[in-house]
Amino acid sequence: MRVAFRVDASILIGTGHVMRCISLAQGLTKRGVDCVFLCRELPGHLAEKIRSCVFDCHLLPADGCSEAASGFSSWLGTTPANDAAATRTILSDLGPDWIVVDQYALGADWERDAVPAGVKILAIDDLANRPHDCDLLLDQNLGRRGEDYVELIPDRCRLLIGPHHALLRSDFASQRAFSLARSRSGQLKNILVTMGGVDKDNATEQVLSILADTPFSLDTKITVVLGSTAPWLRSVQDRAKQMPFATQVLSDVEGMASLLAEADLAIGAGGTSSWERCSVGLPSIVLVLADNQRAPAKSLIDAGVAIFAGDILKAGWQGRLSNALEQVQEPGRLQQLSAAASELVDGHGVDRVAGKMLAHRLSVRHCCRQDARHVWEWRRANGAAQYYQSAKDTPWPEHEDWFDRAMDDSNRLLLMVQQGKVAMAHVRFDREMDRLDTARVSICIDPDWRKLGLAKDCLEAALACAHKNRVNRVVAQVNVRNLASVRLFERAGFEIGDRVGDFQEFTLEFVPKRLPN
Numbered sequence: 001m002r003v004a005f006r007v008d009a010s011i012l013i014g015t016g017h018v019m020r021c022i023s024l025a026q027g028l029t030k031r032g033v034d035c036v037f038l039c040r041e042l043p044g045h046l047a048e049k050i051r052s053c054v055f056d057c058h059l060l061p062a063d064g065c066s067e068a069a070s071g072f073s074s075w076l077g078t079t080p081a082n083d084a085a086a087t088r089t090i091l092s093d094l095g096p097d098w099i100v101v102d103q104y105a106l107g108a109d110w111e112r113d114a115v116p117a118g119v120k121i122l123a124i125d126d127l128a129n130r131p132h133d134c135d136l137l138l139d140q141n142l143g144r145r146g147e148d149y150v151e152l153i154p155d156r157c158r159l160l161i162g163p164h165h166a167l168l169r170s171d172f173a174s175q176r177a178f179s180l181a182r183s184r185s186g187q188l189k190n191i192l193v194t195m196g197g198v199d200k201d202n203a204t205e206q207v208l209s210i211l212a213d214t215p216f217s218l219d220t221k222i223t224v225v226l227g228s229t230a231p232w233l234r235s236v237q238d239r240a241k242q243m244p245f246a247t248q249v250l251s252d253v254e255g256m257a258s259l260l261a262e263a264d265l266a267i268g269a270g271g272t273s274s275w276e277r278c279s280v281g282l283p284s285i286v287l288v289l290a291d292n293q294r295a296p297a298k299s300l301i302d303a304g305v306a307i308f309a310g311d312i313l314k315a316g317w318q319g320r321l322s323n324a325l326e327q328v329q330e331p332g333r334l335q336q337l338s339a340a341a342s343e344l345v346d347g348h349g350v351d352r353v354a355g356k357m358l359a360h361r362l363s364v365r366h367c368c369r370q371d372a373r374h375v376w377e378w379r380r381a382n383g384a385a386q387y388y389q390s391a392k393d394t395p396w397p398e399h400e401d402w403f404d405r406a407m408d409d410s411n412r413l414l415l416m417v418q419q420g421k422v423a424m425a426h427v428r429f430d431r432e433m434d435r436l437d438t439a440r441v442s443i444c445i446d447p448d449w450r451k452l453g454l455a456k457d458c459l460e461a462a463l464a465c466a467h468k469n470r471v472n473r474v475v476a477q478v479n480v481r482n483l484a485s486v487r488l489f490e491r492a493g494f495e496i497g498d499r500v501g502d503f504q505e506f507t508l509e510f511v512p513k514r515l516p517n
Helices: 014-027 047-052 069-074 080-094 108-112 170-183 201-211 233-241 256-262 274-278 289-302 318-328 334-345 347-357 369-387 396-406 455-468 484-493
Strands: 002-007 034-040 054-058 098-102 121-124 134-137 158-161 190-194 219-224 248-252 266-271 284-288 305-311 362-366 412-419 422-432 435-445 473-479 495-500 503-509
Touching: 002 014, 002 080, 014 034, 014 047, 014 098, 014 121, 014 422, 034 047, 034 080, 034 108, 047 054, 047 274, 054 170, 054 412, 080 108, 098 108, 098 219, 108 121, 121 347, 134 266, 170 274, 170 334, 190 201, 190 256, 201 233, 201 266, 219 233, 233 248, 248 284, 256 274, 266 274, 266 422, 274 284, 274 289, 274 334, 284 289, 284 318, 289 305, 289 503, 305 318, 305 334, 347 362, 362 455, 369 412, 369 435, 396 412, 422 455, 435 455, 455 484, 473 484
Parallel strands: 002 034, 002 098, 034 054, 098 121, 121 134, 134 158, 190 219, 190 266, 219 248, 266 284, 284 305, 435 473
Antiparallel strands: 362 412, 412 422, 422 435, 473 503, 495 503
């Protein structure tokens, strides 16, 4: 399987779009997908960065046709029609299964003109300001609602909305526990300044000037992160040498997750890096550097996960930043911000998005005896057994014996749902003796795949298999305390039935109901 990415970086655009696409590409690569990038050759492009991550990158020449354009159209370096023609030529040679489009200047017309028939489209959007002709649409911003896209997407499109879909590298999730443990101390010793990879307006140097006048402990350390293409990099390096606190300037950082996990406070832009900070529970002061950051920044402030220090294009932000620096030194303030931030993002957004892209590759097979161990471990993990009616921790020998008997029972259908060769979920159907076309269903997800939004896809794949095995009616009994399972069967189209004690019944009919005469 191959996925192409049409995404740009430049002095004007910044680096965030390319970096989040690299994160998704890395997640897809781990699942055996071949990824390739198509980027326009704009000042500050990141082709070498992309290639250093072992991805091919095709550079599209900038012809200057968009120089007179306004708004996001001026970001493209050509016209959408020219871009579509050049992209289609390359895609025809590459033969991808998916194309990911992350460019504010491109929308439905481009998607229809540039993408060959049969290629699925994932559009990454942050604005909800233009139509798309796509199969999946991702908007990872806090406060965004599905209703914002109702008039902008086709009926076939599935929406992935909210920061739990934030496209972060896997190392952010791995640093999460360490960072959250550190944040409980509430200390303020290490400050991270990250105003985007480019920072074309040199907000970083102004932030350093304000930090220099703030009464911190003399052992405070400041770390500044900028990209190597940042036009003010040398000036920032010179300013760092004059700081009263130990200050280092890093460029093209590979271990950003570690830097965030070791920091006590971040002063950062309100763009995609906000989700990196939230994933490790890092308290932050947010500044707006561009128009498209205003709405996300407001959502962060409204959710209580950051302190707003203003818009650098408007007067008075320096005073607001000084005030924010006073607020974070109040007792308990850092712990409060950390706890709120960590609730928004868990670092598994790439898994969720990649899983949705690969959902059509789910396969279903009948269980074999080697699956018994998987099923036993999955049911025991994370206290899952508490929701089953037996509610007991079944010993392995007893489970193994039951599994052997269940495999040989013609009235039971034991299925395993997998992606490639990786087993993801076990789904069991027990036929009712007085009506063999009716079966009771139970589903158990591998803990590594829980909370990634794939349970519905797994259930639907298993239901299709059961229907082929002459199951026409499916009944589920769900513990009402198991809210995830309740939502799962509701979303899968089951109708709510009777409730007995703690168990709610759900029913799905495969056979269409006869219409009245």
